[in-house]
Every structure is written in C-alpha cells, then in structure tokens.
Amino acid sequence: MDEPQRPQPPDPENLKLDRVEARAAELLLRLVALGLILYSGYALLRPFFPLFLWAVILATALKPLHDGLAARLGGRVKVSATLITLGLLLIAFGPVAALADSLIGTVKAVASHVETHGLRVPALPAFITDLPLVGEQIARFWTSATSNLQATVQKYAPILMPSAGELIGMLGSVAKGVLGVVFAVILTGILLAASTGLSEIGRKLADRLAGRPNGTHVILIATRTIRGVSRGVVGVAVLQALLAGVVLQFFDVAGAGLMAFVGLILCIVQIGLLPIVGPVLIWAWATMPATQALMLTLLLVPITLIDNVLKPVLMSRGLETPASLMLVGVVGGTLSAGVVGVFVGPIVLAVLHDLAREWIDGPDRDAGSGSA
Template sequence: MSDAATTDTQAHLRQSQRPRAKPDPAVEAAIRIGLLAALLLLCYRIIEPFVVPIAWGIILAVATWPGYRRLLGLLRGRSVPASVAFVVIALLVLLVPVAMLSGTVVHGAEWLAQGFETGDLKVPPPPDLSGVPLFGPELESLWRDASTNIQDTLRALEPQLKALGGWLLHLATSAGMGLLHFVMAIVIAGVLLAKSDTGRRAADAIGWRLAGTRGLRFVRLSEGVVRSVSRGILGVALIQAVLAGLGMLAAGVPMAGLWALVALLFAVVQIGAFPVLLPVMIYLFYTADLTTAVLFALWALFVGSIDNVLKPMLLGRGASVPMPVIFIGAIGGFIAAGIIGLFVGAVILALGYELFLAWLAEVAPPGAEYRAEMASETSSPAADPAGGD
C-alpha cells in the first residue's frame, strides 16, 4: 500500500474516532413535543364527529350503572345479554315518548295550515287583561284584533313570525341531531357497560397516574357527581317534560310535543315548567270544557311542583360535596357549554372544591395547637377599648 493511501486511511480513522457533538436537549424535547402534539391533534380530528356521542355514552354508562347491575343480577351475570337488554329498554324509553309527542307536532302543524287555507281558524275573544301590568292592554288589543281578523293580524306580525319560524326550524334541527346523538350514545353506553370492569380499571389507572391515592378518590367523586346531576337535574327535568307532554296530549292541546320540549329546556335551566303550563291552562279554560280545564290545572300544579320534592332528594345524593356546589357547577356549565356542560361543570367544580379542601387541610394548623391557641385567646384579659386606665 502506498504512503498516500496509508495516510488517508489513518486520517479517516482519526476522524471517525472523534467524539460526536451531542444534540441540543431543548431541540430534542421540542421535536418530541411537536410530534406528540401533532399525533394528538390528528387523533382528535379523527374522533371529532364522535366526541359528543362518546361523552354522552360515558355519562349514561356512569349514571345507569346501579340499574345495569340489578339487570346483570337478573340475567345471572351475563354481561352481553344484560347490555343488549339495557340498549333495548333505553331506546324504548327514549323513542316511545318522542314518537308520541312528535306526532302531535305534525298534527298541530297540519291543523294550522288547514285552518289558514279554509279560513276556519278562529280565535276566541280575549278576557279583560287591563289589570295585568306592563303588557296587559297591548296583549288584549292584539288578541282582539286576531279574534276579529286573524289574516290582517298575521300580516302585521310577519317579521316577528319569520324570526319565530327560523328559531323553530333551528330548534327542530338541533332536536333531530340531539336525538341521533342520544341513540348513538345509548349504543355506546351499552358497550361500555358490557366492558365495565375494563373501563373502571382504566379510570382508576388514570386517576392513580395523575394523583396517586387522591386520584382514585377523585374518580369516585366524579362518578357520584355525574349520577347526582343526571338524577337531580336532568332526570327531574325529563320527568317534568314527559308528564307535562302527556297531560297536554290527554287534554288535546295542539303541538303538545313542541311545548313539552320547551318545558324540558325551561326545567333544565331551572326556570321550571310553569311558564309553559300556565298559558296552556289559560288556553284550556277558554277553549275546552270545564272538567278538562280543571283536571289539567290540577295536573299542571302537580307537575310543576314535583321538582321541589325530587330535587333535594336526588341532587347531591351519592357525592361527598354539598348540593349547592353541584347545583352551581351544573347551571354554570349549562350556560357555558349546553346540556353536556351540566355534567362537565358539576364535575369540575366538585373536583375544585375537593382540591380546595385538601389545600386547607394541609395549610391549617394542627388540631391540638389550634385549640390551645384559641384557649389562650379566650383566657387572656380583654384589652381596654378606650386605651386608658
């Protein structure tokens, strides 16, 4: 081998044996975080259309676990038949009232359209509303005009009716999408209940990974809060809406399904069902026979007041946080994020409340020292307020 080749080989060996420069840790961390963020973003974009049904499925699974456990006992511990039975029962509970009440909406719309076409739609004369403050005289005048010539009254109210029609169309579209999401959520809840042991272990693992033993307690707290909100707020609102809709359906009120949906929204936001039931009561006293009107009035009083009995019994039950914390979190979450915010807001505020109590327990003085300090302050002579002898 020539001397030049030997020299090149030795130079190459010396260069290969030099220590390589270490990569910058900040650059390495930035690349890893960026790749992880991109992966998480892609995963979210893929499951984004299913986020709401999955969230509702988890909520339904947690809320209905006690009932599913009883169903599991009746079927001798067979999880798949119990989950199928749960899905069938839940779909019947959801779809049967919807089908009954939605039929009244279609019938009421057909009745209104036919009345406008034939001119047979009549509005009874108004009662004396002059004593009603703020809007009594204006309402009586509008009612009288509608009773004498409804076509001219509707033409005068055309802009307001167009806005109301757009709102009703948006409400119907939202209700249809919500119904589809609920059907998907029921199926997802059935799958989650069939795999409840795996789901509980996963939730416990996440809680333990985040906060150790306290994380397990937060997992149990979240379960209790979801059940409390589902029973105390959403459950009571559904009971009121269904009972109100059935009462209006039995009394022959047009579009009873629509008014039941409005009653559900009012009950969820804690306004109550009375703002819907009271106009229906007045309508029946002027259009129906006295017996029907009186029976519906009694039924409306019962439906409108049952939340005062059921809500204190169900809200806060099964959770270690006070009922006002759950209530404020649920209502604030609903205002911020809609119906699903009822659960998210209540869980977040309950967890924050527990973290605040844990912080107080850590910074507060020990019990013996605190009692000794209070005893010394109590036994010491009071200072002279005047500052003199």
C-alpha cells in the same frame, strides 16, 4: 524546509456542544411531529367529545342497573347492555314518535275544520286590549286579522316565517341532534358491556395522574356525583312533569299530556316548567272562574318551584359535598357548558372541595399521627 501543519484534534467541548445541539434539534423535531399527530387526532375526534362525554355519564349512571340486570340474566353482560341500549332508544324516540303522530292528527283536524267551516279568528279577550304598552298594538293586529286574514298573513309572513335557508338549517340541526342521540346511546351500550375492564383502566390512569390513593378517590367522587346529579336532575324532572300532567288533566286543560312531555324536556335541560305553567295560568285566569283559577295556581306554582328544594338534597345524597355547592355547580355548569355542564359542574366542584379539604386537613392529620 517547513514541515506541513498537522490538523488540530477537535475540541472536546465543541464536540459535546455539537452533540447537544443535534439532540436538541432531534428532540424538537420529534415534539413537533408528536404535536402534529396529537392535534390531527384531536381535530378528528373533537366532534365526538360531547357525545362521548354523554355516553360516559349515561353509562356511569346506569351501571347499577346494568349490574343488577346482568346478575338476573346469569352474568350475561352483553345481553344486559343490549337490552338497556334498546330501552334507551325506545325512551328517546317513543315519545317523539307519539308527539309527531299527535301533531299530524291535530293538523289534519284543523285542516278538516277549516275546509268545513272556514278559517275564522275568535274575538280578542278584553283583558288583553287593556294591557299597558302592548295592548293597543295587539288589538290593532287582531282586528286586521279578523277583517282580512289573508292580507294580514301576506303582510307578516316574511317576519314570522323563516327563510328557506334558515328552515333547511333548522332541519339539518334536528337531524344532526337525532344522529348524535343514537350514537351516544349505542356508545353507552358499548361502555356498559366493557364496563369492568374500562373501570379498572380508569382507576389505573387516575392513580398514575394523581397518586394511588388520590386517583381512586377522585374516580369515586366523580361516580357518586354523576349518579347523584342523575337522581337530582332526571328524577326531579320526571316528578315535576308527572305532577303537572296530573293537575292539568284534573282541570281538563287541553293538551295536558303534550304539555307534560314538553315540560319534562324543559326540566331536564334546566329551563323548568315556567314556559308551560305561565301561559296556562294566564289562560286559566282569563277563562276560568276565579276560585278554579286560584286552585290551579296554588297547585302549579309549588310544582314549578319544587326543584329548588329537592334537587340539592337528592344530588348531595351519599356525598360529603355541601348541597349549596352542588347547586352552584349545576347552575354554573349549565351557564358555561349547557346540558352537559349540569353533570360536569358538580363533579368539578365536588373534586375541588374534596381536594381543598384534604389539603387543609393534611397537616393536622399528619401532626396527629406523628404525635401518636
């Protein structure tokens, strides 16, 4: 009688392979789950990243002011952060409120004048008619507006005025921008209040990512660059707007204060004073005596171009990064990332410059220390 066959013991190699496959499948599932969680968090927080970056930049730039104010207040860090936050909100919305009030007053004055004297189109200056290519078209449009303003407005209104949907979209964008500014300023105050602990966490994280000496050095470079760019961008913008406002006021240019405020905003966002100065100079040469227009030109043109000299000098102060490289970072960052890139671009190039120099000088330094 044949004996029943006994089951063969499992092959150790197959068991090991099965375990490896099971662990690989489990690891893959964990990675997929972790990736989904991280992506969900990124999708939720992505709208806040630019605002958080702005808050970090503002908090870093204002940290010395915060420390000095807190010391004067007897170490009351939260009170200092609250005062700075309120000051930022006042700076952000005070001029806007004044501008809105000025615009409302201007509209009321224009409406009152139209109601009293009627709406009349002034005569077109002769030099505009003589302009090549566009002078004839402008003169034809101006003549049409002079003879029948209502018909001209009805004819060109669809071209000049945005549709209702576009207007609502513009208002929504403005409201979104205002809320973003408020959120960034409040977050700046929170970061300032917890700046000591957050600075220590940032140093530890940088040391874990780049090594203990390198991480702290990168944080130091980023901090100095942010403060240098703040001086170079905001400081030069305030200087340009102030000087332009004084010159315009001295020459009795209407709306000098409003133009100086708009020029300040244009300088901060890296557009410059040219959109303000250009039309003013054209108007000056068309209406003022030649000597007076020449004096205004000789004053406004250097003020418009002075940022090209002062900005690299102020931004590179306290840094070992060349001023030319800082200027390239500002221009490249502005073209690639807008206003935030004004700060991020120089930081990235400063860190890359320092790391490249460390890498190039590293072997010579090691050889020198070894021979010693």
